[in-house]
Amino acid sequence: MVGYAFMGAAHSHAWRTAPRFFDLPLAPRMTAIAGRDAERVAAAADKYGWESSETDWRRLVERDDIDLIDVCVPGNLHAEITIAALEAGKHVLCEKPLANSVEEAERMTAAAAAARERGVFAMCGFSYRRTPALSLAKRLVDSGALGPIRHVRAQYLQDWLTDENAPLTWRLDKSKSGSGSLGDIGAHVIDAAQWISGTNLTGVSALLETFVKERPVGGDFVGLGGHGGTDGPKGPVTVDDVAAFTARFEGGAVGVFEATRFALGRKNAMRLELNGTKASLAFDFEDMNALSFYDRADEPNAGFRRIQATEPEHPYTGNWWPVGHGLGYEHGFTHQVVDLVGSIAAGEQPEPSFEDALQVQRVLAAVEASAADESRWTAV
Amino acid sequence: MVGYAFMGAAHSHAWRTAPRFFDLPLAPRMTAIAGRDAERVAAAADKYGWESSETDWRRLVERDDIDLIDVCVPGNLHAEITIAALEAGKHVLCEKPLANSVEEAERMTAAAAAARERGVFAMCGFSYRRTPALSLAKRLVDSGALGPIRHVRAQYLQDWLTDENAPLTWRLDKSKSGSGSLGDIGAHVIDAAQWISGTNLTGVSALLETFVKERPVGGDFVGLGGHGGTDGPKGPVTVDDVAAFTARFEGGAVGVFEATRFALGRKNAMRLELNGTKASLAFDFEDMNALSFYDRADEPNAGFRRIQATEPEHPYTGNWWPVGHGLGYEHGFTHQVVDLVGSIAAGEQPEPSFEDALQVQRVLAAVEASAADESRWTAV
């Protein structure tokens, strides 16, 4: 694994935990973790349960005892690492967004396609797909329960930048993160909307805004944000604070998307609603173990059902606890490992593929292009 | 009063009920109701409690025993009736949207301004303003509780057109209604967003869509929709089924708006959320007696409070029932009458004025212009 911050902790937990609750066809070994600082990466290896550590990710690519590389670093490093890994015959799990540009994403996707020919697979880490309630949503749509979809409503609302004094982090630096709310959290709902609806976006009309143009360099980092100093130096915020766009889908549905880190009071409101002609679905990650489902067949006594997606029949949940005993954020990562290992063992392409992630990247680019052109309609 | 359908019933109830629960400075008399069909308007007069009926609205304008005319007919008739009434020295309460075009709305507003000089007042019936929870929202914003507003999220979601076979009604005929979801329900959230935030929209980027292009002429009308015949003639739907747009406000806030009658499962989800730097507010008419409020000062133990807007200190509610004993949809109309009568007695302009309603009309026009021009950014 490359990287040992927030995503590094989540991925490590997933690799440790997956074989404890699921019968995996292959037994993953947590061979090595890489990071630039020798001392810190060694500490991370010990803490997270990796057998060894490296200070250069290239060493992971070179080592023969490594079959898969899990890339958990900022987006500006994705292309170089994943392409090298795939070319070296290592399977790859790469965090989202796939890259910081369509051009990079295309090169990565080409590398993945070439590797696939050799039985080497690449997967992109849109982990929310494996939240059981969202997996159930996908299953319901695929079953035809919703009928043709008219509306997609997608929001990802957080509030950790509301404080004008929250410090600059790599997430606010375009050279590292590629974009702001758009790529960090918007990408999740774009992927989820396309995946669950089974249709891609065909065009967008977008608006981007940066409310706070500069922020303190350094300060007290807490969670993703924190409290910057009030009298120290400031640096420029080079990414969007909010992305809002309307969209159309292949099947004719109308979409409304919003991603922001200024929605005071919304902590992790990754929300999706689909209105079909036969049924509707709604989800909010702040109540992550539940899926709301409205079935027109229930009328006149219909209403959104709060399905607790914890039944043994539901995706993944039968391997955990009895019904009603909720799962947490990290379980999506564990399920991602389960499916990735299963696909590799079966010689099948795991999902989401780099092609899927490239499509998301194209949407991100269309959003930026539209926003830069008076919100004019822009094809994806 | 002119008109005796859905809005006619609601307004009549308001005129009958207002003096029973509030001490009004003037005692309204329900003198006459007008409609084209003599028999049906006479029946409506009897049912709704009007002393007499007329088959021509011009008679109301002429009668000396009438001081105020309440206009509850489709939008295409608003300009002619209200202007005649105002010129005849009658106060006017006119249903929303104010008109079917900016040009009409401007003429009406000019007539209202001229009448005001003579102590005659005009008000537009955006009745949701008087839902206690929304009145409380306005009060909280005005008190400065939210600080500068970053986000406005406004939706008006209904589902009564989901059925492709729901019949054609005047609401689907552009010549009568002016527009579809946009003017019928979108206008409500545009007005509410501007009024509560205290700032106007400055520009929009919009998308309109008509999912079902033609519908049965006639059928079984139920509520606003119903079930059309499956083998009879069909006629064209000439209005939008959905309106979606991004927006900017004077104060720098970013807005996302959506109005639709295809959101299966959402019956009357007139929703508004404002995120300020100090507090946030959220409202959904499907839980109309509650206002959600998040106060950053409560952190780290903050959360959206579900305020039941039924306290004696809350707007209007002290005149009704003990706390927790909710009010219904029609109370907004009753409160509208209370405030209108109070303003007339005090010789003051009631709110929303025609100027306020004209501003909403300009937003509607900008939305249509943007949608017709590849969603390009369009100033209001």
Added chain:
Amino acid sequence: MVGYAFMGAAHSHAWRTAPRFFDLPLAPRMTAIAGRDAERVAAAADKYGWESSETDWRRLVERDDIDLIDVCVPGNLHAEITIAALEAGKHVLCEKPLANSVEEAERMTAAAAAARERGVFAMCGFSYRRTPALSLAKRLVDSGALGPIRHVRAQYLQDWLTDENAPLTWRLDKSKSGSGSLGDIGAHVIDAAQWISGTNLTGVSALLETFVKERPVGGDFVGLGGHGGTDGPKGPVTVDDVAAFTARFEGGAVGVFEATRFALGRKNAMRLELNGTKASLAFDFEDMNALSFYDRADEPNAGFRRIQATEPEHPYTGNWWPVGHGLGYEHGFTHQVVDLVGSIAAGEQPEPSFEDALQVQRVLAAVEASAADESRWTAV
């Protein structure tokens, strides 16, 4: 009508409004209202729309132009007035609880039975039965949707006595009110539980408690409570502050009941939940337009549906507004008038009858007896 306080206002509104929204087989006239204070009752007549006023309820019984007497006074006066009215051939609508003792209730019920022989009817005002969501609950149970009922969970939680300094009112004086939370609000959920389940309670084990033994005499009355003086005289609270009991129903269901006015934050949480073997129902008056319904047939994708009880097919709601446009507290009273007038016109016994109300009274008595006897099981 006798009485013009909280219930007087609600009942007057109902009499005025019922014929405006429903086609009644008889046209009620609001002939006269009675109260002891001549000036105040005359003002109430004017405010509430009664044609005349009387200072002695006996005058209503004597007047020939009165066919029905609506009794909205404290419980200690119910027996005398209703029996006199029934014997004089007047139909009676009597507020709940029916009486302050089983003995009074039995005499009233006997009078009602005798009157019924002469075509004169008595009804008890458990108005919550006509909240559309609860009427729908009854309909669902009657349809067999729930199967045998295992559990009944009934709460009526308010908080207006939390403040130790809230003033003494007649509701805290046993000689007037009969009991405290038990009869005032507990009676509502006892009636609702028996009516909706279709089974009576057979026994109880109860606990009563008075948290605050004395309160200020006088003060600033607001809603049902208010703020008493802090240094003036105090008087004894002679009723229960809370009633809690377990129960068994005829059909084998186990019940848990609680009524209190000290549940800080719960304003009018009149709640009922029934768990059957096939489906479950839950209701909370603080979200009064919705009924929660869980259908085992939906498993494994089952969940409590939030049914907005505002469909044209639902009880009463088709006469009001489009779906999703909620009703308020007072609509239950209006529907009560509608059904009462309909029953009288049809020569049928309206529900709830005095027999039904007597059964509630027997439960109240059993609760008090059990609480006085170490919570020992007490048959109803």
Added chain:
Amino acid sequence: MVGYAFMGAAHSHAWRTAPRFFDLPLAPRMTAIAGRDAERVAAAADKYGWESSETDWRRLVERDDIDLIDVCVPGNLHAEITIAALEAGKHVLCEKPLANSVEEAERMTAAAAAARERGVFAMCGFSYRRTPALSLAKRLVDSGALGPIRHVRAQYLQDWLTDENAPLTWRLDKSKSGSGSLGDIGAHVIDAAQWISGTNLTGVSALLETFVKERPVGGDFVGLGGHGGTDGPKGPVTVDDVAAFTARFEGGAVGVFEATRFALGRKNAMRLELNGTKASLAFDFEDMNALSFYDRADEPNAGFRRIQATEPEHPYTGNWWPVGHGLGYEHGFTHQVVDLVGSIAAGEQPEPSFEDALQVQRVLAAVEASAADESRWTAV
């Protein structure tokens, strides 16, 4: 560890995971797991990450390389194992309920007290205490935020026995489980109510009921329940299906408790509500990452706040994910390990102690005694 079923999996996960997210003062080694079936316990050791396995728990007590024994077997075995372990100088973590009788619990508590003198500690596994939202509830009560507590409302509602054909399991066999809903799930809310309120129950009036007297022996076991055969042999259910009781607390609060596995639609509704004179708290495990909090100081704009108990300032959550990224059921067990290891390292008694658990056991006994004596009030 002894036992490898549901609780065994949860505890193993906790031991594996605690050091990965928390800095523990001692490094736990997962030395050995014991179970009667050699093959299955060896498989469990491998699956759950234990270094070795034993077929007799006594071997764990004898082994020198074991410092702590975690007891995850049915209640009938608790006394023997824990007493032997404590006498052998092993720290003990024992699942709840502590025992199947007060007599056993007293002997265990005496053994724990004696062991404590020698620096050896015993803890009982009421793991819900370490659900962050409930830990936060405790912190709020301890801070005085609620003021004197008037009401405790505690429910534990599940539905996995609703199906009359669900098979017999050890949880329905009194000789193994001690009691039914009462000890299995009621014990959790009794402990939580006493712990969070900071006061013990002083007396109860109770009702127990077994709805389904016999069930199929064997069948298809799923989760805690499943589907028994319809024509095979049946065996007697020897425990309660539901326990309901009223209660009083030391501080004067009135409690209402209910535990059942027949509340159709309620999957794991472990609920607690406390009403103080200054604030109220409410929790439902089906929305386990949130705590509802009502603060009277917020009036008249007060309402239950939905606090997402995921802030860095909240108990335990700072070691996991950013705010709003929820935790799951098993995190309570991990936190339990964290605190247990911390207490052992510090030489302090971990909580809940066996004394705390004995108090719960006394409540269980009082409930059974009252239910057997016509629900008569019974001191704890």
